[in-house]
Amino acid sequence: MADAEYVNIWMRPERPAYGPKPAYSRAQITEAAIRIADAEGLEAATMRRIAAAIGAGAMSLYRYVPSRDNLVELMADRLMGEIDVTGMPSGDWRADLTRYADGLRAMWLRHPWIAAVQRSLPSFGPNQLLLIERLMGVLDAFVSIDENLGLVAMLSSYTEGTVREEISSAREFRRSGLSESEWMARSHQHVDQLVKSGEYPIFTKIVMEARQPHLSRDDQFRHGLRRVLDCIAAALPSTAGSPMPAHRDGRQAQDGPSGKAPRATQHG
Amino acid sequence: MADAEYVNIWMRPERPAYGPKPAYSRAQITEAAIRIADAEGLEAATMRRIAAAIGAGAMSLYRYVPSRDNLVELMADRLMGEIDVTGMPSGDWRADLTRYADGLRAMWLRHPWIAAVQRSLPSFGPNQLLLIERLMGVLDAFVSIDENLGLVAMLSSYTEGTVREEISSAREFRRSGLSESEWMARSHQHVDQLVKSGEYPIFTKIVMEARQPHLSRDDQFRHGLRRVLDCIAAALPSTAGSPMPAHRDGRQAQDGPSGKAPRATQHG
């Protein structure tokens, strides 16, 4: 019944400030869970595994977190803190948004299990809240709040959609447990069958062209990102000129997508 | 060991063409599972529940499907068949892509559990394959295959990202099990606390402006969609003119997002 008191995790205090001092903490538990999920996927981060990782009994975790779902929420918000948005808005909205998109993608690639967590909008964690604050601050001076929400959603959706594809193809390959050559052989067998059927000309075109080198994942992402940013530029008033000309391939932001982002504000 | 023979579900034949005739079918099982997932969520579609729904024993399902994960893949592909892309390309790429986006969104809203399934790129099902074929056929004449992939990915990402938000906010509300007024009260308590802290000016702006009426979800989606389509238009050569002027609010495509899409090609 005390559980129903709070609408979400963030409302529930961690420490009741009475009784003996707890031996662990939410942050510690969250960190251990993330480590396991990074190594073996989200479903490997069971309550027992997490508890064992910090040297606790399984049921002890429930003194800190009401349920596993809530722990996953904690983990997801912790991840949001890894996206470096310090110093935004810097005055160069294009650089800011590029840095955000790169940071978001890099974080997802570091923690691919994030794709499996259903985030729930109304339960904003502190890191997510801070991220939104900084991110939406970038365009706040130029457009209405509704327009800002739409533009930021477009940018985030593009980034997440792209990285979801990267993750799932990597996951599929790993899940099979086959050696790379074995997997390729089996896959080619399927693909060849589809190609030979003649019913899928476009699919065939993709496959055929895939056998000669494509752009790297990074370049593909950057190419699409530039398009999205151009689209955002078109929605901005002319007073919001960026130092960088829209259609030129200017220097990239300082944080490459495969570079490690600094552990940003932790908060939880 | 026979399991490892096939790289994915679609390679594995449904019927071994020997022995007694099966009493059920993959399609029947998939349909039952979808019905349960629609009503109570994906996690409610357990093997036992599905089996009971078609009057079978729990273990009988494994004669048709190697694992639950594979069944979920079947379900996801079945859903792709609900998106009506017949007659594409029609010659009006803007209308085609609008119809696709509306259809995709409508399908997600009808089956919100699709958000929880990790789709795996290399294991294309027949419906997904056909969808890609028709969809990418729309721009195939105008751009390279790589450019086409990028543009279609952008459109799909925008649509999925937007509908994911709609779904998760609805889910969060339902999950709490509280009455609407109760939930609003508790939520306001949290929101007010954040607003009063003064640390989140942009969040405050969103909340304040949200109290006066915003655009409907449908209108928000259409507004953003128009922006994405304009962005696509900019990437197309001038020879790819659409009958509809890009920046005017032309008539919408024939299939509204909340209208029910026709059960399209079933295949599986």
Next chain:
DNA sequence: CTCCACTGGGTACGTTGTACGCGGTCATGC
């Protein structure tokens, strides 16, 4: 010092996916 809300954690329960093996069925080889 007494009290009791708190602590960590052991045991246990219901539910899950699914491995295994059973007896029955039917296209095929003789």
Next chain:
DNA sequence: GCATGACCGCGTACAACGTACCCAGTGGAG
């Protein structure tokens, strides 16, 4: 026509999961 053996549906069984419940111990408030 009949034996064969691969298939059928499915009951039983098991390991692993999230977590309800209970316990003895602990340490700040009165």
